[in-house]
Amino acid sequence: MGKPLKQIHLAAHFPGVNNTTVWSHPEAGSHIDFDSFVHFAQTAERARFDFLFLAEGLRLREQGGRIHDLDVVGRPDTFTVLSALAAVTEHLGLTGTINSTFNEPYEVARQFATLDHLSGGRAAWNVVTSWDAFTGENFRRGGFLPREERYGRAREFLATANELFDSWDGGEVLADPASGVFLRDAGAGAFVHRGEQFDISGRFNVPRSPQGRPVVFQAGDSDEGREFAAADADAIFGRYATLEEGRAFYADVKGRLARYGRTPDQLKILPAATFVLGDTDAEARELAREVRLAQVSGATAISYLEHVWNRDLSAYDPDGPLPEVDPVPGENTVARGRASVRMFRDPLATAREWRELAAARKLSIRELVIETTGRQTFIGSPATVAAAIDDLVQQDAADGFILVPHLTxxxxxxFADTVVPLLQERGVFRREYSGPTLRDHLGLAAPRIPAPTGP
Structure with missing residues (x-):
């Protein structure tokens, strides 16, 4: 008897401000109007997706000292948007990225516990760390933590938040008819935490929520990030969507779980994935080429190259060759607040690789940026895309995918109307939700309620 088919997990990323969206398309809409969020969320729920994901932007990015042109629409607050979406959806999980460097455990735990109550158990927290002093200037810290300290703070932050979630042990809550005040035993909500990062005590004022704790996601490809996910997360966002790279990442992260007393099914691996659909594979390939050209204009290509070169390249022709001058090493002063900057820790080595690629393929600056930046993961007819997704999941390159469309x-x-029905026909994707909570959608057990603690 063969191995049973794995069930595929699908989620949708509302992309926010980025260079993924094709802004020039006539169907491109606002990234801040609530109607856009409603349409996106209700489509994902109609397709029986696990959850909707919102990224976080704590400061507008800058290029050459000016606000980057892709950031002019702003960044709505994550909790406000997710709380509003809880009222217009019934089953869809609501995942938000919230930073552990600049926030406090009590505040974040209270917000997520509230969202979990408001949504009936659909909240999830993508725990991230900050990486630049530029963002930190907006906050009390006035800077940022060194790399070696960021994950230490994140681990203690999450542990402290869990202590707050668990401070209500799940027992009965009674209401006093005379006063309308909830009555509990004297230990309800009481907590004490003494640690290197946090020294707090008091009483958590939100009763235990439907999931007990929100589902915890982690995004990070570093060794520290993988270890953090293996120890504490319910799911990790992966960067790899090819079979070979995906299987290597999958095996590595899942292989770390045993040392924390966990089994492989307790952590879901969900890479981000883009897609382009056509009636035929050939039509989809042509459309994908047009999408990439729209995503990477000449100005965008020069801007992206400046992330690596760390110098003003505005005089260069995007349809011409790469600069002969080398990148300026050290702190990036041209592009600030851009996640892509930190990806190039050795810009001189990156420049050498890109020059070799450009020479071998006879690529212009714009063509090189199109070649080396994110490309569509799935391209083809609905049948081709459904088969590709299923194959990657069944071969343990992923447990599912977080889809990032190029239109909002x-x-x-x-995708909801054509690919999802084909996955359902294959018997690898749900036709109906099996339970009310996000943990139900992801096949995750409820967190164990520890013995009550307190002062």
């Missing part, structure tokens, strides 16, 4: 808010519609 309607970019998910075609």
């Amino acid at each position: 808010p309607g970019g998910l519609d075609g």
Whole structure:
């Protein structure tokens, strides 16, 4: 008897400000109007997706000292948007990225416990760390933690938040008819935490929520990030969507679970993935080429190259060759607040690799940026895309995918209407939700309620 088919997990990323969206497309809509969020979320729920994911932007990015042109629409607050979406959806999980460097455990735990109550058990927290002093200037810290300290703070932050979630042990809550005040035993909500990062005590004022704790996600490809996910997360966002790279990442992260007393099914691996659909594979390939050209204009290509070169390249022709001058090493002063900057820790080595690629393929600056930046993960007819997704999941390159469409808010519609039914026919994706909570959607057990602690 063969190995049973794995069930695929699908989620949708509302992309926010970025260079993924094709802004010039006539169907491109607002990234801040609530109607856009509603359309996107309700499409994902209609397709029986596990959850919607919102990224976080704590400061507008800058290029050459000016606000980057892709950031002019702003960054709505994550909790406000997710709380509003809880009222217009019934089953869809609501995942938000919240930073552990600049926030406090009590505040974040209270917000997530509230969201879990408001949504009936659909909240999830993507725990991230900050990486630049530029963002830190907006906060009390006035800077940022060194790399070696960031994950230490994140681990203690999450542990402290869990202590707050668990301070209500799940017992009965009674209401006093005379006063309308909830009555509990004297230990309800009481907590004490003494640690290197946090020294707090008091009483958590939100009763235990439907999931007990929100589902915890982690995004990070470093060794520290993988270890953090293996120890504490319920799911990790992966960067790899090819079979070979995906299987290597999958095996590495899942292989770390045993040392924390966990089994492989207790952590889901969900890479981000883009897609382009067409009636035929050939049509989809042509459309994908047009999408990439729209995503990477000449100005965008020069801007992206400046992330690596750390110098003003505005005089260069995007349809010409790469600069002969080398990148300026050290702190990046041209592009600030850009996640891509930290990806190039050795810009001189990156420049050498890109020059070799450009020479071998006869690529211009723009063509090189299109070649080396994110490309569509799945391209083809609905049948081709459904087969590709299923194959990667069944071969343990992923447990599912977080889809990032190039149009907002309607970019998910075609996938929901054409690819999802084919996955359902294959018997690898749900036709109906099996339970009310996000833990139900992901097949995760409820967190164990520890023995009550307190002062």
